Structure formats: C-alpha cells, structure tokens
Amino acid sequence: MPELKITYFDFPGRAEASRLALHIGGIPFTDERLLVDEFVTAKPSFPYGSLPVLTVDGQLLAQSAAILRYCGCLADLYPADALEAARADEVVNVVVEFVAGLEEIGGSAEEDDDNGVQMRVLDFVNQALPKFLGGLDRRLQSFGEGPAAVGAGITIADLAIYVCLLNIAAGAFEPVSMKVVQGYTRVVASFEMVRTHPKVVAWNNQIARKAADVRQRAEAGMPN
Amino acid sequence: MPELKITYFDFPGRAEASRLALHIGGIPFTDERLLVDEFVTAKPSFPYGSLPVLTVDGQLLAQSAAILRYCGCLADLYPADALEAARADEVVNVVVEFVAGLEEIGGSAEEDDDNGVQMRVLDFVNQALPKFLGGLDRRLQSFGEGPAAVGAGITIADLAIYVCLLNIAAGAFEPVSMKVVQGYTRVVASFEMVRTHPKVVAWNNQIARKAADVRQRAEAGMPN
Numbered sequence: 001m002p003e004l005k006i007t008y009f010d011f012p013g014r015a016e017a018s019r020l021a022l023h024i025g026g027i028p029f030t031d032e033r034l035l036v037d038e039f040v041t042a043k044p045s046f047p048y049g050s051l052p053v054l055t056v057d058g059q060l061l062a063q064s065a066a067i068l069r070y071c072g073c074l075a076d077l078y079p080a081d082a083l084e085a086a087r088a089d090e091v092v093n094v095v096v097e098f099v100a101g102l103e104e105i106g107g108s109a110e111e112d113d114d115n116g117v118q119m120r121v122l123d124f125v126n127q128a129l130p131k132f133l134g135g136l137d138r139r140l141q142s143f144g145e146g147p148a149a150v151g152a153g154i155t156i157a158d159l160a161i162y163v164c165l166l167n168i169a170a171g172a173f174e175p176v177s178m179k180v181v182q183g184y185t186r187v188v189a190s191f192e193m194v195r196t197h198p199k200v201v202a203w204n205n206q207i208a209r210k211a212a213d214v215r216q217r218a219e220a221g222m223p224n
Numbered sequence: 225m226p227e228l229k230i231t232y233f234d235f236p237g238r239a240e241a242s243r244l245a246l247h248i249g250g251i252p253f254t255d256e257r258l259l260v261d262e263f264v265t266a267k268p269s270f271p272y273g274s275l276p277v278l279t280v281d282g283q284l285l286a287q288s289a290a291i292l293r294y295c296g297c298l299a300d301l302y303p304a305d306a307l308e309a310a311r312a313d314e315v316v317n318v319v320v321e322f323v324a325g326l327e328e329i330g331g332s333a334e335e336d337d338d339n340g341v342q343m344r345v346l347d348f349v350n351q352a353l354p355k356f357l358g359g360l361d362r363r364l365q366s367f368g369e370g371p372a373a374v375g376a377g378i379t380i381a382d383l384a385i386y387v388c389l390l391n392i393a394a395g396a397f398e399p400v401s402m403k404v405v406q407g408y409t410r411v412v413a414s415f416e417m418v419r420t421h422p423k424v425v426a427w428n429n430q431i432a433r434k435a436a437d438v439r440q441r442a443e444a445g446m447p448n
Contacts, residue, residue, distance in 0.1 A: 048356070061310050065289075065317050066316075082298075083226075083280055085294075089294075090286050093287040094286070097324070142284075
C-alpha cells in the first residue's frame with residue numbers, strides 16, 4: 001500500500017469523502033489539516049494553488065473527484081463492473097458540479113446589498129437546486145432499490161452525496177439548508193446509510209473528541 | 225462490446241473527446257447529433273435534462289467526464305497504472321472545471337452593456353485563465369517529458385485538452401482566443417499530438433465532408 005497523506009483544512013469540505021473512504025477501507029493515511037496561514041505559505045507548492053491534495057509516496061495528486069476515485073479504488077469502494085463504475089463517476093461529478101454552484105451562492109449571499117445577487121441566490125434555490133436533487137433522485141431510482149446509490153453496497157457515490165449534505169447541514173452554504181433535501185427519498189436513503197455506518201460514526205466521534213481536546217487546551221492556554 | 229450511442233449536438237463541445245476516444249479505439253458507436261428542436265422535445269428523457277448522454281446497451285449514462293472515462297477504458301486510452309489513471313482523471317476534471325468557467329464568460333460577454341460583466345470577463349482572462357493553463361502546464365511538466373499529458377501514449381487527458389483548445393480555436397468562448405495558449409509548451413505539445421494523430425485527422429475530414437454534404441443538399445433544396 002502506498003504512503004498516503006490528505007492535505008486540506010480542518011473541516012469536511014472537499015476532502016471528507018476521501019478521508020472517509022480510506023478510514024472505512026482501513027487504509028492508514030496522514031490526515032493533515034492546515035490553518036489558513038499555513039495554507040497561504042504553502043499555496044505555491046500545491047498544483048493549481050488549491051486544496052485538497054493527496055500525496056501518494058511523495059507524488060502530488062489534485063482535484064477532489066480524482067482523489068476520491070483513487071482512494072475509493074484502494075478502499076474497495078469503487079464498483080468492479082464498468083457500467084456501475086461509470087454511474088459512480090457520474091454521481092461524484094454531478095455532486096462536484098452542484099457544490100461548485102453552492103459555493104458561488106454562499107459567496108454571493110454575503111453581498112446582500114445587491115439585488116442582482118439576491119435574485120441569483122433565489123434562482124439557484126428555486127431552479128438549480130431542485131434540478132440537481134430531483135435529477136439525482138430519479139437517477140438513483142433508476143439504478144436500483146437502494147439504499148446504496150449504485151449497486152448493492154456503499155461506494156464513493158454515497159460518500160460524495162453524504163459529504164455534500166453534511167456541508168449543507170453544517171451551514172456551509174447558507175441560506176441553503178437541509179430542508180431542501182426533504183422528499184428526495186433515494187438521496188436521503190444513501191445519506192442515512194453513510195451517516196449510520198459504524199465506521200463513519202466512529203470517525204465522527206474521533207473528530208469531535210479531537211476538536212474538544214483542541215478547545216480545552218486553548219482554554220487552558222496550553223499549546224496544541 | 226456493448227452497443228453504444230453518444231447523443232449530443234452537431235458540434236464538438238462536451239462530447240467530442242468521447243467520440244474521438246471511441247473512434248481512435250476502433251469501437252463502433254452511433255453518433256447521434258440533435259437539432260435544438262429535437263433536444264427540447266427529448267430533454268425530459270435525459271438525466272438532469274442535459275447532454276451529452278451515452279447509451280450503453282439501452283442504459284443511459286450522463287456527465288461528460290464519466291462518459292469520457294468509460295469510453296477511454298473501452299478504447300484502451302485510460303492508464304492501467306493506478307496513479308497515472310488518477311493523473312488522467314485530475315487533468316480531465318481540471319479541464320471540465322475550466323470549460324465551465326469559460327462557458328460562463330462566453331455567456332456573460334454577450335451582455336456587453338454591463339460594466340460589471342466586462343470586469344468579470346477581464347478578471348477571468350487575466351487570472352483564472354493563466355492560473356489554469358499555467359497550473360496545467362506545470363503539472364504536465366512534472367508528469368514527464370511529453371508530448372502525451374500522462375505516461376508514454378495518448379490518453380483521455382490529451383483528448384480533454386485537445387477538445388478544450390479546439391473549442392477555444394473555433395471561437396466558442398469569445399473573447400478568449402488561442403493566443404492565450406501560446407507559451408504553455410506542454411499543453412500545446414499534447415494538443416498537437418492529438419491534432420496530428422492520423423485517426424483524428426481522418427475523423428475531422430469525415431466530419432467536414434458530412435457538413436459540406438449537408439450544406440450542398442440544403443442549397444439544392446434537397447432533404448438531408
């Protein structure tokens with residue numbers, strides 16, 4: 001197994017699906033989480049100047065979908081069947097595209113003195129969002145009964161959906177909230193399957209313990 | 225080999241890389257090209273209401289990057305080595321992201337009575353564009369000598385780069401022109417390798433002959 005390091009920030013964002021893939025697969029990796037200052041210093045060393053980056057035996061790999069696919073293959077969370085693999089890629093790419101739209105809306109929403117921006121946010125919530133969630137839900141229905149997005153078990157497609165909704169639930173894309181997801185039953189089934197997966201529960205507990213520890217040390221004036 | 229149909233419009237856009245992959249691999253497929261009216265009628269039957277769509281033994285597959293990867297695997301234009309495969313995915317995804325930005329600029333540029341829009345176009349040309357092309361060029365340099373983007377031979381990464389530049393050269397993203405590509409030597413080397421590939425030359429001649437035939441029949445008042 002290659003030596004792996006995922007470099008990102010200390011939140012789920014675009015790296016969590018790959019972290020979870022490796023964690024579920026029981027594959028050791030360094031979970032490097034940069035502070036903004038550290039990112040700014042190291043930025044020129046990252047391909048395209050952005051994160052996440054996966055380091056594989058010292059070689060850099062960029063683009064969250066490419067990283068997730070690679071980690072998914074290592075972790076046996078990528079379908080062996082060619083058409084199911086392509087469906088998993090389809091779902092991952094649709095989610096990446098949707099998150100790019102959400103990020104733009106999140107950025108725009110802050111400039112709330114601009115009517116044009118507010119209209120774009122409203123357009124996105126009323127049109128792009130149901131188009132994505134409705135389209136995805138119908139696709140998952142056509143792929144099978146579920147709860148997994150593609151095939152019989154958890155794949156990178158479920159991880160991509162889970163992390164997208166996790167970011168929405170955490171308020172990362174306000175004003176878009178989890179309310180918008182209600183009714184898309186196959187999407188929610190995939191999300192719930194990942195959320196309640198024992199390894200995911202363990203991972204979330206572990207992250208929460210680390211965060212509590214960092215807070216406690218900060219309050220006590222101790223170094224991390 | 226499955227029965228394949230690529231459905232898109234009668235221009236390169238987001239389908240040409242997949243068409244070329246199958247053509248280079250000698251894999252038979254139906255090259256379905258819809259008129260806008262036909263697309264509008266059939267739109268509800270496409271996943272997410274958009275094109276391209278690949279039909280594999282009657283099963284639909286959406287998202288151009290997923291389609292390209294699937295076609296690349298069939299055509300033996302996808303690296304066997306896991307890290308090289310991930311690099312090819314990285315390049316394909318970076319190009320898809322960049323083309324999404326170009327499309328937005330192309331759309332914005334038409335509203336030329338709006339100073340804000342003109343500023344966004346200028347920002348894109350001066351910042352996002354060199355960031356993409358410079359970042360991609362440095363990545364390809366780090367991957368090897370070339371001319372192929374990844375590894376020793378042509379892959380889906382080269383096809384994605386080629387079609388992106390082909391669309392720029394055809395004026396699809398005005399005011400962005402091929403001038404912006406000059407100087408990015410590894411990107412240009414990959415593009416030139418595909419452009420001069422005998423199967424690509426044959427494909428382009430075949431498309432040009434078809435287009436000329438359609439024009440001639442239209443001028444003579446004959447049905448296509």
